[in-house]
Amino acid sequence: MIFPGGLCAFPITPADEVGRVDAAALRKLVARLAAANVDSIGLLGSTGIYMYLTREERRRALEAAMDETAGRTPIVAGIGALRTDEAVALARDAKAVGAAAGLLSAASYTPLTDDEVFGHFSTVARESGLPIVIYDNPGTTHFRFSPALVGRLARVPGIVAIKNPGWDADDAARLLAEQRAVVGNDFSVGCSGDWTATGTMIAGADTWYSVLGGLFPEVCLEIVRAARRGDAAEARRLDGGLEPVWSLLRRHSSLRVVYALAQLAGICHAEPPRPILPLPDPARGEVARALADLPAGFLK
């Protein structure tokens, strides 16, 4: 497997209301993750508001993160865009700056066909030379990758990994086996949907692409390590302790909750880009209570 497995931690991208990145605040978030020894950093993911930032601002964010980590932690950079030429340009930028891989979604306005998504991904891989992680996120893109399409894409040179959406615990082993059957042995299969990820890591996924890991890497790393050494009970115990947080992510959306968590935990004060609003008050109170009720030292 050429793609870094383990925990890929996704920080938010602090920015002002017109989409100018706060590079100093981003450096602090990235430094926390590098210090925790996460396996990789997922910059400019969905909670990293990649679709709301211009090419210039994405490049500024990436340069700040690369400079902060100084090559110690591989960075996977969100390169999704509506037009193929834009995604190619973003992938070239990421490669020029030194990103380890590009995270490419099927972001769309006009719903896309499988052939169109195949053309988009293979063009970006070919024209950029950057290793590509397929970002399957139907909750935002409304596109669904079939096993057949994943198999087709996995045979394209340079397409090296997939970040799957959350899988229910009952389905994870079967879906993982189905996907392994259509990709090569050196193709990395990863999961997201934080509240389902422990089950999928126990079932044998390579990488957890984690939103909570972008704020609180320690406990997420412990879960990943427990799952990898086969200690499912310990992974589940830690995961169970996070249930109050998972419940919030499920009910109020990852992006809005993680912004509130970052602020309430005193890590970073930022607001999502308008039209997205900060979590309204009753839900914000729930986040504060969930943080207060967690075992001491659970989140750091």
Next chain:
Amino acid sequence: MIFPGGLCAFPITPADEVGRVDAAALRKLVARLAAANVDSIGLLGSTGIYMYLTREERRRALEAAMDETAGRTPIVAGIGALRTDEAVALARDAKAVGAAAGLLSAASYTPLTDDEVFGHFSTVARESGLPIVIYDNPGTTHFRFSPALVGRLARVPGIVAIKNPGWDADDAARLLAEQRAVVGNDFSVGCSGDWTATGTMIAGADTWYSVLGGLFPEVCLEIVRAARRGDAAEARRLDGGLEPVWSLLRRHSSLRVVYALAQLAGICHAEPPRPILPLPDPARGEVARALADLPAGFLK
């Protein structure tokens, strides 16, 4: 009603593969519509690829169209964008150039709440001063406007009209009455989804926002005029003659079919922005046959 009723015809926006608008080709399309005396022109709608064009290219398209019509035909300009400040800037550009109104969608990446969409629309209306048409297009935005939200938005100064998605013939009269009940008398209620629009115009909608009207305005104007004078039988007869075209739009998507129609009818040669592909061959043959089978002179 302050907003122009009747036929609002939506041309495609010819552009190259990196999103540079072909202003000369656009002028020809717009000139056809102005010569046909459409009631308004809907520039930069969904089939006008507004989400795939930069602010600069949208402004170039709008300037070319405004110059071509020389103020004779009101222009409604697509101003949708992911960030609120971008939509405000696009609305100000449209106002500066002389557009009659801005067509604003709930385009999103992170799914939006009702409060977020309300904030987005009211901010754009307030900060631009441009009359706003609510563009409800769940097929691309995946957001659904509830009657309650439409009622709330219709009370915001400057939000003057709605372009509804296609309504089934059986539901059109009821949905139209429900919407009229929550908006003021001077709020314009319009329909789209070409293959359903005749039924909704017969039921009493003010405006047909039409994709086919952007290529073949004459027959669409005849349908609108028949519906408005109460001649439902004539409107339905004309609509029935277009069924081969409606079938294509339903099955192969409006955007891809209208590009093929434009080319096969010899009106304009352009391709959609990648990753969107031109209609593949079997479907393209269906479009050619549908054009050939229509009664002589039906489309002009």
